[in-house]
Amino acid sequence: MAPSTPNIQTFETEDQVAIALAVYILHLSAKFIAANGSFSVVLSGGSLIDTLRKLTEPPYVDSIDWSKWSIFFLDERVVPLDHPDSNYKLAYDGFLSKVPIPESNIYPIKERLSPEEAADEYEQRLKDLVANKKLRTSEITGFAKFDLMLVGMGPEGHVASLFCWHFQRFEKIKWVTFITDSPKPPSNRITFTFPLINSASEIAMVVTGEDAADAVKVALGPHASYGFPLPVQKVSPEGGLTWFLDKAAISEL
């Protein structure tokens, strides 16, 4: 199936991106809960978590049925969950602690495992949720089909923990893999793979700030289809793709 054309939304400021993102998520939450009775959301770490801040404030926070949400992690650093490098801790402090999502619906990685064990364990947990019909499956790929993935991007174009010169970005079979030499610290991480990412119903690419401008130019500029693609260029879901960008991020376009 041909990927859908991305919907590119640009805003003057990061604050406007945060508001537009809250409105977008609110609508998707209502739509998926009405259709399926649940809403599965995958979070990146990094700057995305701060950009979610409007969702924790009125009127958005009071307009969402949080009890139907479930939360997963697009990538995670293999550190204790209370470690300053943990994406779970970042998400908990900045978002999850401020909204009433049931704790049993939040799926952090298991602690005290090696990166490989942590990736295998997370993948198996996702497969069990699919088997128990708590997660849907893509009829096209057979991978889990999350309702919404909120994806950030590093300044050199990495997404999740899928980096430019690292083989994990080519993984075709695994749902979740691991890396022990991440170019961005910490070195030990687990990450969703592209087949799993691209099986999503909706992906929001949330990219703000001047540091991202060069990679945004490569991903969305006129020469986007030339050369060796950046990881971000492999984000191509079978569902919808919406970019949320501020003026600084598009300053090289």
Ligand SMILES: O=C1O[C@H](COP(=O)(O)O)[C@@H](O)[C@H](O)[C@H]1O
């Ligand atoms: O290491 C990571 O980096 C990316 C990008 O982070 P940002 O701060 O540049 O937005 C993030 O999406 C990923 O989840 C994280 O583990």
